[in-house]
Amino acid sequence: MSATAALPETSTKPALDIEKIRADFPILAARVHGHELVYLDNAATSQKPQAVIDAIVRYYTSANANIHRGVHYLSQLATEEFEAGRRAVQKFIGARDAAEIVFTRGTTEAINLVAQSYGRVHVQAGDEIVVTAMEHHSDIVPWQMLCQEKGAKLRVVPINDAGELILDEYAKLLGPKTKIVAVAHVSNALGTINPVKKIVAMAHAHGVPVVVDGAQAVPHIAVDVQDLDCDFYAFSGHKMYGPTGIGVLYAKAALLNAMPPYQGGGDMISSVTFEKTTYNKVPHKFEAGTPDMAGVAGLKAAIEYMNSIGVDQIAAHEHDLLVYATQAVTALPGIQIIGTAAEKASVLSFTVEDVHPHDIGTILDQEGIAVRTGHHCAQPVMERYKIPATVRASFAVYNTHAEVDALVRGLGKVREVFA
Amino acid sequence: MAELRDLYQEVILEHSKAPRNYKEPAHTNHKAEGYNPLCGDRFTVYLEMDGDTVRDIGFQGAGCAISKASASMMTQSVKGKTKAEAHKIFERFHALVTGHPHEEADLGKLAVFSGVSEFPARVKCASLAWHTLEAALEGKHENISTE
Numbered sequence: 001m002s003a004t005a006a007l008p009e010t011s012t013k014p015a016l017d018i019e020k021i022r023a024d025f026p027i028l029a030a031r032v033h034g035h036e037l038v039y040l041d042n043a044a045t046s047q048k049p050q051a052v053i054d055a056i057v058r059y060y061t062s063a064n065a066n067i068h069r070g071v072h073y074l075s076q077l078a079t080e081e082f083e084a085g086r087r088a089v090q091k092f093i094g095a096r097d098a099a100e101i102v103f104t105r106g107t108t109e110a111i112n113l114v115a116q117s118y119g120r121v122h123v124q125a126g127d128e129i130v131v132t133a134m135e136h137h138s139d140i141v142p143w144q145m146l147c148q149e150k151g152a153k154l155r156v157v158p159i160n161d162a163g164e165l166i167l168d169e170y171a172k173l174l175g176p177k178t179k180i181v182a183v184a185h186v187s188n189a190l191g192t193i194n195p196v197k198k199i200v201a202m203a204h205a206h207g208v209p210v211v212v213d214g215a216q217a218v219p220h221i222a223v224d225v226q227d228l229d230c231d232f233y234a235f236s237g238h239k240m241y242g243p244t245g246i247g248v249l250y251a252k253a254a255l256l257n258a259m260p261p262y263q264g265g266g267d268m269i270s271s272v273t274f275e276k277t278t279y280n281k282v283p284h285k286f287e288a289g290t291p292d293m294a295g296v297a298g299l300k301a302a303i304e305y306m307n308s309i310g311v312d313q314i315a316a317h318e319h320d321l322l323v324y325a326t327q328a329v330t331a332l333p334g335i336q337i338i339g340t341a342a343e344k345a346s347v348l349s350f351t352v353e354d355v356h357p358h359d360i361g362t363i364l365d366q367e368g369i370a371v372r373t374g375h376h377c378a379q380p381v382m383e384r385y386k387i388p389a390t391v392r393a394s395f396a397v398y399n400t401h402a403e404v405d406a407l408v409r410g411l412g413k414v415r416e417v418f419a
Numbered sequence: 420m421a422e423l424r425d426l427y428q429e430v431i432l433e434h435s436k437a438p439r440n441y442k443e444p445a446h447t448n449h450k451a452e453g454y455n456p457l458c459g460d461r462f463t464v465y466l467e468m469d470g471d472t473v474r475d476i477g478f479q480g481a482g483c484a485i486s487k488a489s490a491s492m493m494t495q496s497v498k499g500k501t502k503a504e505a506h507k508i509f510e511r512f513h514a515l516v517t518g519h520p521h522e523e524a525d526l527g528k529l530a531v532f533s534g535v536s537e538f539p540a541r542v543k544c545a546s547l548a549w550h551t552l553e554a555a556l557e558g559k560h561e562n563i564s565t566e
Contacts, residue, residue, distance in 0.1 A: 356483035388459035
């Protein structure tokens with residue numbers, strides 16, 4: 001429990017045993033350029049606990065067969081595991097029904113599914129789609145493509161200097177032309193937690209459905225889709241300790257039932273002739289082809305892992321780290337924090353005066369510290385702050401105060417090199 | 420720190436802080452823009468060509484220390500050279516930063532970039548301005564991207 005000794009006095013919550021948690025992640029024992037790995041690139045992808053790695057191995061070792069079609073034992077077993085994974089996701093995000101959970105390759109595919117299926121039906125020439133100035137490219141480009149195809153217009157909710165949405169401006173954008181609102185729950189570039197419940201209520205007052213990009217929220221804060229009342233919620237397994245290649249689209253059943261299929265193929269049909277195809281019921285209608293069954297096994301293990309620690313406990317620990325890191329980094333000379341919203345999760349984005357983030361990234365890497373440098377697939381955010389790029393440290397449950405201290409020492413090295 | 424110092428040599432740091440030929444020459448007749456979408460580096464290279472010879476050269480833009488120093492030292496090394504000579508210098512420079520230096524190559528001051536070869540992620544930084552120069556020499560008007 002030595003990690004708890006460094007906690008600030010203000011921390012009153014029962015501390016997690018972070019050393020025990022770290023031992024669950026084999027990659028954290030790695031050494032990089034002769035230093036202990038300090039992995040602070042969790043917003044890009046998190047590391048995986050042994051339980052998730054084992055679940056994937058166990059799936060291939062003892063349960064692999066194609067699902068939803070075989071009468072044989074293994075096919076039944078694989079189908080049961082796959083559907084158990086769906087129920088685990090349903091419970092984890094508070095969906096009413098497991099049929100509201102569609103498995104995708106990730107957040108990006110989930111958003112594209114909504115744009116191409118729901119969007120192409122409901123958006124016509126002259127209509128408007130509202131996004132925000134802090135969206136990831138994956139929540140901009142699919143809507144832009146739809147707008148181009150339909151002759152619709154993309155409208156953008158501006159942000160203030162702190163990196164918070166200006167809700168008065170958002171209210172002005174909503175109107176009879178608005179057909180979809182798309183918003184990040186947590187910004188990957190700024191860390192801002194958006195007031196999604198309020199954003200949804202405002203859109204619903206105009207009869208407009210809301211698509212939430214939850215890629216950066218689900219790993220860090222408790223999410224309840226019924227409480228948010230959002231119509232669509234997309235997230236990825238690999239940012240929440242799960243495997244790559246598996247993600248989720250939650251959609252309200254009524255919407256999902258009415259939507260046309262996104263891709264055609266096996267599994268998404270109930271009968272096919274050359275004259276006519278009858279589609280399968282939801283969610284299978286949206287899962288054409290053999291899905292990532294091992295990915296679902298891994299995602300289920302990741303959910304169980306997060307539940308075993310407690311999502312609120314994870315959130316509290318990461319909040320502690322973020323506060324500590326923000327104070328420590330802000331105290332250094334020439335630092336500008338990008339994203340100072342009142343409500344933030346996991347992400348500390350900053351610039352250092354007269355040193356390009358790419359150079360900082362290389363110097364920190366030599367110290368074994370992994371951070372992301374660049375525009376974080378959010379070029380409009382960089383444009384808003386008139387900067388080419390930032391350094392981004394992003395935290396997960398296994399990060400420690402000692403690692404924040406290592407980051408601060410690393411930034412000292414940056415100053416030495418560029419003195 | 421030894422390896423880092425190989426990358427961030429004094430000459431490189433000095434050029435990144437005070438880049439040479441950081442200007443648009445008055446009689447520019449060729450130019451091209453280079454962009455690295457991964458890190459946001461963006462440079463414009465301006466040429467005043469006299470027939471086949473680079474009479475004057477300048478650059479402007481924003482980027483990391485490596486890309487800026489590389490652009491700065493590139494302008495010094497190709498000024499007064501013919502198109503063919505500039506191509507040859509780039510070819511040797513590229514071989515150097517990717518870790519396959521020509522044995523007989525005399526790159527002069529540009530040899531300080533040899534440390535880049537130990538940092539594969541930074542090769543694009545070192546070569547961005549050069550790719551942009553190539554485009555400007557060819558008189559292409561489209562923008563150059565490293566991706």
